[in-house]
Amino acid sequence: MTTMTATTTQVYQVFIKATPEQVWDAITKPEFTELYFYGQRLETTAEKRTWHNSDGKLVTEGPVIEYDPPRRLVHGWRSLYDPEMAEEDESRVTWELEPHDGGVTLLTVVHDQLEGAPKTAESVSGPGWMMVLSGLKTLVETGKPLQG
């Protein structure tokens, strides 16, 4: 078993049988994120992405850098839920939604600028984003969360 070196750029992609509008809602509205993002309520406006945990406590807040519904969202990321990661530099998350034939949306997530956040890089790589994005796909396509 080799160990993984988390890189400073990570790219994930998933096809979702839904419109870009439906996928956009699932990314930006807390009532949806709660069902696939580790039970967290993430609310996104044109200015900021605010993150509350299931108890309603504010976990973190990041600036929204680009807000172009339903095609592109870029926001800052800080992992304030962990004291060591909270000390790290802010990284960047880009969501790209591209409509394809047959009512399918290709969702690409790029998490980069992780140079100053090695612990965050390690924590979000592999299962981190994978679980979130496969959960998002299931929710949007079936209307039900994975742990249903």
Place this chain on the structure above:
Amino acid sequence: MPNDDDLVFKALADPTRRALLDLLYERDGRTLTELEWEIEMTRFGVMKHLRILEQAGLVVTRRSGREKLHFLNPIPIRVIHDRWIDKYRERQVSALANLKTKLEETG
């Protein structure tokens, strides 16, 4: 719809392609030249395998300046996993529901 299961299984059914995925797992975001150094094969051969991995959605490429970088995308495998695990969950739930009905009938 792309990300077809058949493409994923076909892509995984080759040792060179699995080796390429392992290389990207160790260090993500590599160029064709970097991957070529690690695999005993012609540049053309490696390109061909990378294209099959890309078609299956297991490798995603991004441009960074003049370089084309290859990234491992594990999500298609996860999606297959999720669907199967969910099937087992459903069976488990209905089995428990049946047991409950049985116990209540006899109880």
